Amino acid sequence: MKILVVGGGGREHAIIKKIKENKSVTQIFALPGNGGIAADATCVNIGAKDLDKIVNFATENKIDYAIVAPDDPLVLGLVDRLEEVGVPCFGPNKRAAIIEGSKVFSKDLMKKYGIPTAKYETFSDMQKALDYLDTAPIPTVIKADGLALGKGVIIAETRQDAKDAVVSMMRDKAFGKSGDNIVIEEFLTGPEVSVLSFTDGKTVVPMISSMDHKRSGDGDTGLNTGGMGTVAPNPYYTQDIANRCMEDIFLPTVEAMNKEGRTFKGCLYFGLMLTKDGPKVIEYNCRFGDPETQVVLPLLDTDLLEVMQAVTEERLCDVDVKFKDEHACCVIMASKGYPKSYEKGFEMTIPDSVKDGVYVAGATLDDEKLLTNGGRVLGVTAIGKDLKSAINSSYEMVSQIKFENAYYRKDIGQKALKANSEK
Secondary structure (H helix, E strand, O other), X not given: OEEEEEEOOHHHHHHHHHHOOOOOOOEEEXXXXXXXXXXXXXXXXXXXXXXXXXXXXXXHOOOOEEEEOOHHHHHHOHHHHHHHOOOOEEOOOHHHHHHHXXXXXXXHHHHHHXXXXXOEEEEOOHHHHHHHHOOOOOOEEEEEOOOOOOOOEEEEOOHHHHHHHHHHHHOOOOOHHHHOOEEEEEOXXXXXXXXXXXXXXXXXXXXXXXXXXXXXXXOOEEXXXXXXXXXXXXXXXXXXXXXXXXXXXXXXXXXXXXHOOOOOOEEEEEEEEEEXXXXXXXXXXXXXXXXXXXXXXXXXXXXXXXXXHHHHOOOHHHOOOOEOXXXXXXXXXXXXXXXXXXXXXXXXXXXXXXXXXXXXXXXXEEOOEEEEOOOEEEEEEEEEOOHHHHHHHHHHHXXXXXXXXXXXXXXXXXXXXXXXXXX
């Protein structure tokens, strides 16, 4: 089989490495891929949002199956376009991808169908939003409606911070058109949990839960990033909570999308907050999370391509999806200065002994040298029988990887270890 994977980050590298395990796969193309992915797939310099070129490439190269991984091409309707020319895909169509593409849509969906989430108001008029903030509870959360590279959410600790966020989004267009409409919502507290799930619109199969570390600095300090590391499973996500989420959130969400004529087929990501009133949805994503994928897929025991094809063909109920009874830790190695300004172009040294657990997010190949080319450069994942051994192994691997300007958090997984010790 010829497989096409759209995207070029660490998430896509993790998907490609897992897909390679299937014996029927003869070739994998990554569009655009990156310098590290080039070791595992044929990279083609076509951007993930260049729908016309992607469709032409898929038809000209007789692609048997496509996996659309990033949010932008999903929201733009790449799955629809590929399916129109006879290429089966993993990923939701445009109508279903709106669950991430519009936060106003997703919040209204939850309100309509009684799915637990934070209280909220939506605004298209900046002055009305500012007036609302005069009396709104603080802290509060300000969200740009559309996609914003995972950065369109601001937690405002003061009333002035909240108003500044609104002005930045709605007047100054910090996130472009994504800020034309905004959501102002209640600030929830409690442990956060990420749960990725396979669904074909009928069956929902949650993957192993994970705990993301979004802040740039140790102790959850510093700026929000795309994620500085992850561990799985999340110790706060007990079986009782999992059962409650299935009954109150997962199945109701899929059924709500069906009722809206927006059947969701692909990976539906649930960002959850375990509040004192029970689990609530913080956000939906219409695709695999990054870097959650880098800890979840290494623990998947079932063939990934087999599961994906079952989703596409709406026969997920026939597949026994299994995960290893182990733990995983992923430490992100970033460029110093991320998520603000940083230098790039530094050569990386990655020993062969650790390459299997390294997922390359931002790198280019130059004369066979792998050079840094992004804020988040590498995800370094290790598996262990327990969480502590997975964390220790991941950091041992990190210590062997060298590039100038490397930065990483030193405390990935420590909060999860503490939670385990308190059980």
